[in-house]
Amino acid sequence: MTPASAPASASAHASAATATAVPASPSSPVPPLADRVRTTGGSPVRDILAVTARPEVINFAGGLPAPELFDREGVADAFRHVLEEAPAQALQYATTEGEPALRERLAARVTARGLPTDADDLLVTTGSQQALSLLATALVDPGDTVLVEEPCYLAALQAFGLAGARIVAVPGDADGPDPDALAALVARERPKLLYTVPTFQNPTGRTLPAGRRAALAAVAARHGLWIVEDDPYGELRYDGEHVPWIAAHPGARDRTVLLGSFSKVMAPGLRLGWLRAPAELRRACAVAKQAADLHTPTVNQLAAARYLDVRDLDAHVRRVAAVYRERRDAMLAGLPDALPQGSVWNSPDGGMFLWARLPESYDTTALLPQVLRQDVAYVPGAPFYAGEPDRSTLRLCFVTQTPEEIGEGLRRLGKGLLGR
Incomplete structure (x- = not known):
């Protein structure tokens, strides 16, 4: 040890001794969780x-x-194809709005079911559950009122609750929410939106008749209201005829968001859903999605597009x-x-x-x-x-x-x- 280094070493030992002699202060609690959770x-x-x-x-x-x-063979073949033919694209980042090939095929399916739709009308989501979260982010400020069916899909209650919404149930009957009760609630509460699963609803399995859908659309047009129409089950029909979407009613087209999913008709593990919305709201949801997950997995989207090309869904x-x-x-x-x-x-x-x-x-x-x-x-x-x-x-x-x-x-x- 050199003379110059000796004092420094002694000082260091003294500092260490002093540090160990001071009683440790009690730990302060970490900040609490957000009120929303x-x-x-x-x-x-x-x-x-x-x-x-x-x-x-x-x-x-x-x-x-x-x-x-599940069509395991068909889904596996679709994944093999995209990984063999376009691995660089399939394993790369993608646009937030979704792969054009998938959106084009989705638009064709929606159009075939009675609602003219272009690829640019759609935003691909990581399951339709994410679409609910994006809509809650884009539309709902803390304290805003959201109207729902009674009873209501549980995860929708969670999504809107996490956004800080005040959730109010619309009285109804076996045919769904009552239009007169809805009109009265809209006038009194000034809500942002009505959420509904009109076809084979979760949890009740009921389907809103065409007349009831038209009446709800008329209320939304007359009083100023967004309608979020969630349709994950509509293709699983066993009896009766297809009932047109609320979004297909002329008075509701500029204020209806239609949600769909591959979870019930292809496989839930793919986590592929979509929303169809007017341009301004769709862009707001895309911004919210950028913050949430950038985009839905590219390989899943391309595999679904391939499946729709070569299989009869x-x-x-x-x-x-x-x-x-x-x-x-x-x-x-x-x-x-x-x-x-x-x-x-x-x-x-x-x-x-x-x-x-x-x-x-x-x-x-x-x-x-x-x-x-x-x-x-x-x-x-x-x-x-x-x-x-x-x-x-x-x-x-x-x-x-x-x-x-x-x-x-x-x-x-x-x-x-x-x-x-």
């Missing part, structure tokens, strides 16, 4: 799925398409719908013995869900634990309500199990509910 609950459906992951459980709770019906959907019809019928046949006397339920013309109401004395949330002990599950109806819930209701998904499994599941359900 502290006041918005999680998804009871997701919580139930975590509990029912055991293979012996017959799960009527999830909104899960039947995996054995409509024929695939018809095959799936035929199987789902059998499963719906199996559930309808078994419900009278599974549910308490005095229960009522609907018979949906398509989609994935059936809605039941037990006698008033039954609380389906309180009953769920004893039903789960029978290795069967449903979703209680209460979480789907923005207002006062009907605790006697429940949602049953009928598409994931075979008719034989549905029969056994309903036997277990009856044992759990009725103790027999």
Whole structure:
């Protein structure tokens, strides 16, 4: 050690000793979570799925398409093609709005179903669930009022709740939201939007008739209101005829956002959805998407576009719908013995869900634990309500199990509910 370095070393040791001698101050708490996440609950459906992951459980709770019906060969071929023929493009960043090839094919499908659409009218999203989040970001300021159906798709309640919306349910009946009640609420609340799943709704499975859709469109045009029309299930029709979208009504075309998805007709793991909206709102959603995830995965988009080029998606959907019809019928046949006397339920013309109401004395949330002990599950109806819930209701998904499994599941359900 040189003389010059000795004092510095001594000083360093002294400083270290002083530092260790000073008592450590207590740690301050970290800042709290944002109010929006502290006041918005999680998804009871997701919580139930975590509990029912055991293979012996017959799960009527999830909104899960039947995996054995996926066109695995067709989807795999599409991915192989794009990775072999255009790997640099498929594995690269893409535009926020979505791959032009996919948007062109989506526009053709929407046009074929009765709503003239160009590729530039569409924004590709990471599942239609993201479209809800983008719309909430683009339209809703904290404290704004959002109108919803009663009951309502649970994840929509979450998306608008996280945006700080004041969520108000529109009174309705078996045909959906009541137009007169909607007009009164719009006049009183000055809401930003009405959210609806008009075809094979989640959770009820109901479909709004054409007349009701026209009336809702007229209210929106007369009073100034956005309509968010979510249509993930519309192609899964078993009975009856296609009902035109609300977005197809002339008075609503400049104020309706139409959402769609490949999750129920191709595969949910692709996370491919889209929204069709007027230009200004669509651009605002694109800006929100840039901040969220830049763009939906390129390889998934190109594979979906390839699939639409070489496979007949409509024929695939018809095959799936035929199987789902059998499963719906199996559930309808078994419900009278599974549910308490005095229960009522609907018979949906398509989609994935059936809605039941037990006698008033039954609380389906309180009953769920004893039903789960029978290795069967449903979703209680209460979480789907923005207002006062009907605790006697429940949602049953009928598409994931075979008719034989549905029969056994309903036997277990009856044992759990009725103790027999």
